[in-house]
Amino acid sequence: MENNNKNHDVFEELKTTCEQNLELFRTSASSSTSTARITAALEVTLHNVGQTKKLVEKIEKFASDYDFSEIVKGNGYWSFVKVARSACRHSLNACRTLHDAASSIVFVRSSYFVKELENNCQLLASICTCLEYLVLLREWSNKGELFSEHSAEELFEKGDTINQYCFYGRSLGFQYSDSMRHILKFISIGMASFSESYYSESSGTIAKTTRSLWSSGKYLWNPEQRAKRIVNISQNASIDFCKSFWFLAESELMQAIPSIVGSSLKVNKIIQIPCEPIYLPKSEGENVQIPPPSSHLGLIPISVRLLSTSKREGMIGESSRWRRMKEPSDSLIIHCHGGGFVAQSSKSHELYLRDWATSLETPILSVDYSLAPEAPFPRALEEAFFAYCWALKHCDSLGSTGQKIVLAGDSAGANLCLCIALKCVEYGIRKPDGIFIAYCPVLVSFVPSPARMLCLMDPLLPFGFMMRCLQAYASPDPQVLRENEDRKEVLDSIRSASCNNITYSLDHASGFTVKSSSLPDNNNDLDESYDNTFASASNHNGAESNETSDECSNLSFISYDSQPIRIHMPLSVDSSMEFVEDFLEKYVEETPVDEVGEENASKISPTLSKTLSEENLFTETGKDVLNGQFLGTKVNNALGWFNGFMKSSEIKCRNKNDRIRNLKNLDALIARSPSVEFAFTVPKDPYLSPYWAADEVLQEFPKVSILTVDMDPCLDDCVEFAKKLQRLDKEVTLDILEGLPHGFLNFTKFSKEAMEGSKQCILRLKELLSTN
Incomplete structure (x- = not known):
């Protein structure tokens, strides 16, 4: 961590620049609303920077007690010292720009500076609140330990509410390096615009894409609206939204x-x-x-x-x-x-x-x-x-x-x-x-x-x-656990069905899919060991070499854009290692490599594919399976049971999200206290938390x-x-x-x-x- 003098310098510089700006605006002949708001913001900033400096000096006195070693210095206390310094530097840059603009012949963009300075006031005030929490944490913790014996609920009940909006608007990413700041701004705009599409009642890809493009521009030019959207999404969106957004990768x-x-x-x-x-x-x-x-x-x-x-x-x-x-x-x-x-x-x-x-x-x-x-x-x-x-x-x-x-x-x-x-x-x-x-x-x-x-x-x-x-992950809803048990029973039923040479593929987004392999007549002896192989023969990215097709031309597979959960039918307990080695060498699922040799360059051919947008997909690719040769009564019953289960699960999921999905304007929500998030308990298990x-x-x-x-x-x-x-x-x-x-x-x-x-x-x- 940087030395204390640098921390003190930025605080003093900010105070000096604020005082210079105050003197400039107090002597100004203008009495507009913008001038009054700028003056008020500068006065509040002066107060906040004084409070921030006092708290930082207090934390600096004990932060080194929690370092890993004399050489490796760093912990949450030092991090907030750096956050406070970065926030002051962010405000300092804005104040310097304001001084240059106000000293010119014509002062323009006054509304811009009003928003910048007011946001910085909120930023420093929120950081002061965080620093006060840190001082309380230190009092609650054992000597040299960063984890407190008190609960998070107790902590948040002791202090003021933290204004999170200021962290996701004009000041977004102020604590990170310049290159990361631009990336994080792009991701935040994407999150806000994606939420509009996700919770939109519009139907159709074109309508949702148009809405997303329009909202991206809106959140780019309106940081305050972006901040409100992100905070409300993070506080109210379900885990399904988190998964959907992260799966954009x-x-x-x-x-x-x-x-x-x-x-x-x-x-x-x-x-x-x-x-x-x-x-x-x-x-x-x-x-x-x-x-x-x-x-x-x-x-x-x-x-x-x-x-x-x-x-x-x-x-x-x-x-x-x-x-x-x-x-x-x-x-x-x-x-x-x-x-x-x-x-x-x-x-x-x-x-x-x-x-x-x-x-x-x-x-x-x-x-x-x-x-x-x-x-x-x-x-x-x-x-x-x-x-x-x-x-x-x-x-x-x-x-x-x-x-x-x-x-x-x-x-x-x-x-x-x-x-x-x-x-x-x-x-x-x-x-x-x-x-x-x-x-x-x-x-x-x-x-x-x-x-x-x-x-x-x-x-x-x-x-x-x-x-x-x-x-x-650690404390799932009881309803999820019940659904898991139901799903497990269904899968066990499918697994116990006598259906040779079929590999079932389950994907929650598209329904139930069957992958089928109709083995050559001269390979009947392979049936026993088919299930005991290490690898799947399908090509994940929709490309399959002719080497595979030539050696087992009757094998056909469906490939998806995302990796499904595969359920292999148990065919036999014993297997021939000789066949396993041969199968692995020929039919391993493989994504296209970056360099293809000349001898293989002409052997790449696409496989059949379907998209995840098709609901309740039930596809068979082997001719024998299409003719119904392998689908016995047990499998049909199991599949019917499973399809019914999946539909009921989808209904439950929709009902669970009705409240959030039916909101006409997510931005109308009021920010909640962080303490409301702790309505669950986590077991003290070392396999969950290695710290224990x-x-x-x-x-x-x-x-x-x-x-x-x-x-x-x-x-x-x-x-x-x-x-x-x-x-x-x-x-x-x-x-x-x-x-x-x-x-x-x-x-x-x-x-x-x-x-x-x-x-x-x-x-x-x-x-x-x-x-x-």
Whole structure:
């Protein structure tokens, strides 16, 4: 953090500039309303900057008591000191511009300066309120601990209401670097305009698109209206809106960006891990059974994405006859993506994963775990841990010898990485050789801390959004749990139906889809082992090589724009490993790579596809299935039951959102106190919040590298967890980057500072991979 003199300088400069402006306007002959409002705003600013300076000086005296070390300084207290300084600098720039304009012969744009100065008054007043909360937090907390023993409700009841509107209007992103400020403004305008389309009663894509384009301009030129819209959306919108907005990163346009501006990859595959028990050796030599994930959704395969800049010997789905293969890598990175446990996928995080794979020259396996609220805790952890265990057993199929295995994740994915390590200790199996986590929530509960209050002004992670994600994953609504049980029964019924050679694909947006494979007559012996394969034969991005079509021309598949949940029919318990290896080599689902060899350039052909806009889609592609050969009475009954269930679920969902969807004007809502968001409880479970893990378990951890940012609501989580590992004499590093928001890794190609942050991640990963 910067030294105190710089903080004091900006306060004094702002006071001096305000006094100069006051003198200028008091001697002015003008007596207009604008002049009176400007004078009043300057007087209030003078008062607020004095209060801000006093509080900052008070916090600076004890903020260093909470640092990780003498070298690594940073915590929520220091963050708000920087926020206060940034706000004063923002006001200083406005006051200087005002002075230059008012000193000219003709003073124009007076209404603009009125709005700027009044907004800055509100900004400093709100920051003063936040600083007062911090002083109270310090009194409530034990010495040296950033988490308070009091509840967040108690905290917000003790102080004044914070005006959040000033953080999302003219001052939006004032605390971040210049490059990030422009990105955040663009995203905020997009969020506001997207909400109009989302809650619009207009029907049809054209009408909604027109409305969205019009509203984008409105929110660009009217910051106050944008601020009101964003705050009201964050406080009142359901988790469905959060998911829908964040899933814009999964659109076709956004999915094309990594292949255009990202590093080139030779391997980019979607692999389906079957739901079969895995047996792994324990340290004592005996084997332990790892059960497949079963909570909430039942037994469904897990999707993982394999990324590599090189094709390596033994790598799943690769044939050495096309080109010379590289030797297997000594290392493997297993990655879990962020998204608040409710959104995004490995695809939306591919931009920085490509850079990591290229710089580290290491295969990366990214897990597409199921998302809340349909799959709340502990489903995501079960799938992530199961994928890790599968990777341990099949490193050779991933282009690695498995000599070094490192877990890496950001945000929610970082939490899962820590929980995977806890599971490894519980089962007594091989632990990862290192763990890298970025801006990680290690305490999944809103226990108040200084950094947690940053979400009151965070453009990417507003307070309301964060609370809904927390509730959806850690404390789901009882109705959601009942629906999960009903869905699980339906899926079990479908799974038990005797329907050979059919792979069911369930997507909540488009209904129920069947993927069918009509195997060649000379491959009847493959029926037994079809379900026990590692991977799906469909092509995720709608491209399929003729190599696959030539070898099994009767296989047809439906591909979608988004990855569905796949439910494989259990055909047999036993399988032939010889067939498995052959199947993997030929029919792995693969996204188009950036470089296609000359021998393969003419072999790319499109597959059948449907869009998610088609409701209640029921498509069969195999001729035998179209003729009804494989659809028995049991399957028909199961499908009918399931379709009825899905329709009733949609009705429930619509009824649940009727209040918000029927609002004629969302901007008419009145801002609520943050305390109303805490109407739920979160269990104190170490597999949910690794912070609660016992010391004897954390003693078993490998080296941990933690990276976070100074403006992150999860900053204190990272600092406290690093200090906890340090007290246990565990090897741990902590990096605190400045000027970046939570989730900055998704903007590496648009911000120089974000790219530098990604390079620091690569550096830490290299250290973990090279550790003896």
